[in-house]
Amino acid sequence: MIVELGHFALILALVVALAQTVLPLVGAHKGWRGWMAVAEPAATVQFALLLFSFAALTWAFVASDFSVRLVTANSHTDKPMLYKVTGVWGNHEGSMLLWCLILAFFGALAAWFGGNLPDRLKARVLGVQASVGVAFLAFLIFTSNPFLRLVNPPLNGQDLNPLLQDPGLAFHPPFLYIGYVGLSMSFSFAVAALIEGRVDAAWGRWVRPWTLLAWLNLTIGIALGSWWAYYELGWGGFWFWDPVENASFMPWLIAAALLHSAIVVEKREALKSWTILLAILAFGFSLIGAFIVRSGVLTSVHAFANDPERGVYLLIITAIFMGGALTLYAARAGGMQAKGVFSTVSRESALVANNLLLAVATFVVFLGTIWPLVAEMIWDRKLSVGPPFFDAAFTPFMMALALLLPLGSILPWKRASVSKVMRPLWAALAAAFVVAALAWVFGTGGTLIAPVGAFLGAWLVFGAAADLWLRTGRGDLSGKIGRVLRLPRADWGRVVAHAGLGITFIGIAFLTAWQVEDIRVAREGETFRVASYDVTLEGVRRVQGPNYISTMAEISLARDGREVARLTPEKRIYPVAGMPTTEAAIDNGVFRDLYVVIGDPQEGGGWAVRTFIKPFANWIWAGAIIMALGGVLSLTDRRYRVAAGVRRPAAPTGGVPAE
Amino acid sequence: MSIVRALLIWVLLSVPSFAVEPGEVLDDPVLEERARELSKGLRCLVCRNENIDESNADLARDLRLLVRERLVAGDTDAEIIDFVVARYGEYVLLAPRATGSTLILWIAGPAALLFALLIAALYLRRNRPVAGNASLSEEEKARLKELIGE
Numbered sequence: 115m116i117v118e119l120g121h122f123a124l125i126l127a128l129v130v131a132l133a134q135t136v137l138p139l140v141g142a143h144k145g146w147r148g149w150m151a152v153a154e155p156a157a158t159v160q161f162a163l164l165l166f167s168f169a170a171l172t173w174a175f176v177a178s179d180f181s182v183r184l185v186t187a188n189s190h191t192d193k194p195m196l197y198k199v200t201g202v203w204g205n206h207e208g209s210m211l212l213w214c215l216i217l218a219f220f221g222a223l224a225a226w227f228g229g230n231l232p233d234r235l236k237a238r239v240l241g242v243q244a245s246v247g248v249a250f251l252a253f254l255i256f257t258s259n260p261f262l263r264l265v266n267p268p269l270n271g272q273d274l275n276p277l278l279q280d281p282g283l284a285f286h287p288p289f290l291y292i293g294y295v296g297l298s299m300s301f302s303f304a305v306a307a308l309i310e311g312r313v314d315a316a317w318g319r320w321v322r323p324w325t326l327l328a329w330l331n332l333t334i335g336i337a338l339g340s341w342w343a344y345y346e347l348g349w350g351g352f353w354f355w356d357p358v359e360n361a362s363f364m365p366w367l368i369a370a371a372l373l374h375s376a377i378v379v380e381k382r383e384a385l386k387s388w389t390i391l392l393a394i395l396a397f398g399f400s401l402i403g404a405f406i407v408r409s410g411v412l413t414s415v416h417a418f419a420n421d422p423e424r425g426v427y428l429l430i431i432t433a434i435f436m437g438g439a440l441t442l443y444a445a446r447a448g449g450m451q452a453k454g455v456f457s458t459v460s461r462e463s464a465l466v467a468n469n470l471l472l473a474v475a476t477f478v479v480f481l482g483t484i485w486p487l488v489a490e491m492i493w494d495r496k497l498s499v500g501p502p503f504f505d506a507a508f509t510p511f512m513m514a515l516a517l518l519l520p521l522g523s524i525l526p527w528k529r530a531s532v533s534k535v536m537r538p539l540w541a542a543l544a545a546a547f548v549v550a551a552l553a554w555v556f557g558t559g560g561t562l563i564a565p566v567g568a569f570l571g572a573w574l575v576f577g578a579a580a581d582l583w584l585r586t587g588r589g590d591l592s593g594k595i596g597r598v599l600r601l602p603r604a605d606w607g608r609v610v611a612h613a614g615l616g617i618t619f620i621g622i623a624f625l626t627a628w629q630v631e632d633i634r635v636a637r638e639g640e641t642f643r644v645a646s647y648d649v650t651l652e653g654v655r656r657v658q659g660p661n662y663i664s665t666m667a668e669i670s671l672a673r674d675g676r677e678v679a680r681l682t683p684e685k686r687i688y689p690v691a692g693m694p695t696t697e698a699a700i701d702n703g704v705f706r707d708l709y710v711v712i713g714d715p716q717e718g719g720g721w722a723v724r725t726f727i728k729p730f731a732n733w734i735w736a737g738a739i740i741m742a743l744g745g746v747l748s749l750t751d752r753r754y755r756v757a758a759g760v761r762r763p764a765a766p767t768g769g770v771p772a773e
Numbered sequence: 774m775s776i777v778r779a780l781l782i783w784v785l786l787s788v789p790s791f792a793v794e795p796g797e798v799l800d801d802p803v804l805e806e807r808a809r810e811l812s813k814g815l816r817c818l819v820c821r822n823e824n825i826d827e828s829n830a831d832l833a834r835d836l837r838l839l840v841r842e843r844l845v846a847g848d849t850d851a852e853i854i855d856f857v858v859a860r861y862g863e864y865v866l867l868a869p870r871a872t873g874s875t876l877i878l879w880i881a882g883p884a885a886l887l888f889a890l891l892i893a894a895l896y897l898r899r900n901r902p903v904a905g906n907a908s909l910s911e912e913e914k915a916r917l918k919e920l921i922g923e
Binding site: 347349351354356357456457458463466467470471473474475477478481482485489492493495496497498499500501502503506507508511633634635713716722 | 793794795796798813814816822823824827862863864865866867868869873874875878879881882885886889890893896897
């Protein structure tokens with residue numbers, strides 16, 4: 115019964131979304147206040163209905179109602195409760211419901227906290243947001259309905275893919291979806307502004323927190339996914355340039371560009387039409403991502419069960435929204451004239467450079483991702499585009515970005531002089547060179563990856579510190595400290611996020627350059643040496659888990675005769691799903707991870723053992739989390755809490771009508 | 774699910790959990806290092822987007838052994854890649870060669886950057902602060918002097 119109610123609520127949500135699309139948009143066009151006023155309650159009702167629908171599906175999973183097809187296919191009574199709940203979104207249908215729920219949630223948030231938006235703009239934003247909802251709810255109901263029943267329910271389910279029964283992956287999708295779907299808000303604001311025909315500083319201020327919220331969740335989601343791949347797949351890779359990873363990375367890059375260009379709109383009323391274009395494209399890449407993940411056009415390690423019919427539908431959704439928005443853009447963007455002018459050396463120019471590099475980097479990732487398709491369709495060439503291509507073609511843009519960033523973040527608006535701005539940065543530059551020299555001396559490998567990465571990372575971190583130092587002004591130390599503590603959160607956010615990027619750079623460079631790997635057959639009780647560690651395979655035993663059987667090894671690692679870590683890597687087999695998984699055991703450290711994996715028993719006795727020493731591995735994700743933290747700080751800036759609604763006196767007349 | 778049955782399934786499904794098995798590793802560390810580097814650029818043909826160094830599939834293992842065989846025989850890296858491509862087609866390369874239509878893929882990034890820089894330069898020129906705006910004209914200077922009482 116609850117399942118049917120959930121199903122009914124889902125259909126009702128589609129109807130409400132339809133009303134929320136049509137009435138406010140027509141109302142805003144005709145100037146009918148009554149019709150426009152439908153948007154707000156409709157957004158709330160749509161969210162409430164989807165929340166109930168999602169709760170109903172969750173209930174079916176928790177109660178193991180195997181008469182629901184989706185539960186049978188993805189759950190089992192023996193599965194731990196945590197994974198019964200996360201199993202709701204561990205499959206195509208459920209994750210699509212989560213997607214719709216988050217979409218409606220963002221709509222509701224805009225309705226609840228958008229009190230300061232002009233009525234007409236608000237009605238349009240909510241209407242556009244609901245139109246996206248209509249498309250996805252229809253997709254969900256007609257091609258991937260999660261509430262379908264089975265005529266003959268089985269006694270037990272088929273269990274969730276064991277790879278998904280993991281805390282890292284269990285919470286990876288919600289963050290990722292908040293990111294993907296959050297960009298729909300930027301899209302709605304962009305389209306509403308195009309319909310409205312005006313973009314001003316106030317618009318920049320309204321659209322930025324939504325983008326920031328989406329971006330920081332996307333950052334966390336990508337970091338979780340990468341971390342999961344690191345410890346779960348058994349060889350400690352953290353990024354594979356897989357189509358599905360690229361699908362999440364492209365919106366992230368574009369959202370990062372959008373964050374920065376929205377600042378220019380907000381502070382200087384320039385780059386308006388470019389910012390609108392980025393807002394449209396950012397969500398466009400979210401849609402393309404959904405298409406890549408769910409259509410199976412591009413083979414990937416972790417795509418959902420694929421279905422061409424769904425792929426076609428998603429492609430149509432993408433085509434309609436992108437085609438519509440870009441047509442509107444082509445018609446209206448010309449009317450958006452920049453008010454703020456700036457010279458070649460200025461913060462505006464630096465942000466333009468940031469945007470160019472991020473946009474071109476995104477283009478490279480996009481082209482590489484779809485190139486196998488293009489080559490096969492046009493030239494009938496079957497080829498692969500993998501990590502070696504992306505490493506070579508993508509990295510230079512990120513290096514250029516890192517080189518420019520510390521300089522750009524302290525350049526003044528409008529007009530600046532490089533020599534003046536460099537003055538506080540010379541110390542940071544020198545310190546970065548020292549770090550690079552240290553990396554060169556300590557690294558024995560002779561590759562340039564470590565020193566170059568160390569230089570760029572340190573330059574970002576010290577540059578962020580210099581940025582902060584500059585804000586302290588003159589005077590004695592206590593005055594400086596007081597001023598630093600009273601800095602707007604947005605300044606702190608910028609500094610923290612930029613430093614986080616530097617930390618990620620350092621982690622990637624050192625891990626890539628200095629990783630030590632050892633593969634061998636070891637007998638129980640045998641000790642062998644890997645770098646400066648003595649590794650002992652103490653023993654191997656069978657362990658029965660709740661829904662798996664495990665071969666668990668006990669491995670101790672000692673350095674200079676002192677035990678550093680005792681690890682228990684496992685090989686698990688999930689009998690219901692019939693799948694083996696490797697559970698690497700990791701001793702996490704600030705400067706190195708010790709990473710051991712147990713393999714199969716060997717014919718001549720002994721076990722295959724893989725030992726890795728992974729320097730600075732955690733810096734990669736720590737940097738990402740610090741970046742996200744910077745996003746949170748910036749999001750809680752006073753101007754979004756207090757001043758967001760207060761239109762600056764100049765704003766109403768400042769807008770440039772397109773007509 | 775009884776333990777016996779589960780164990781039976783375990784045995785049946787037991788697949789190599791490692792990419793590179795200890796038995797495959799070459800004795801010469803320099804050759805082994807080259808083998809690992811080459812393996813990272815070659816695709817496992819039956820897998821989804823994995824290189825042969827990371828893959829557990831049998832075919833990937835065969836390719837790894839082939840690469841090592843050629844290395845021991847004294848082939849250069851380029852010769853080995855040519856050999857593998859001749860056998861399996863260019864699909865096996867994870868970084869497609871910059872020849873023919875694939876050249877577009879390789880130069881698209883730098884070309885896009887140049888194009889973007891050009892657009893940006895034009896935009897900057899158009900939106901440059903009007904020249905002379907910053908400094909005052911002679912007339913204005915005179916008026917200023919007058920105002921501040923010089």
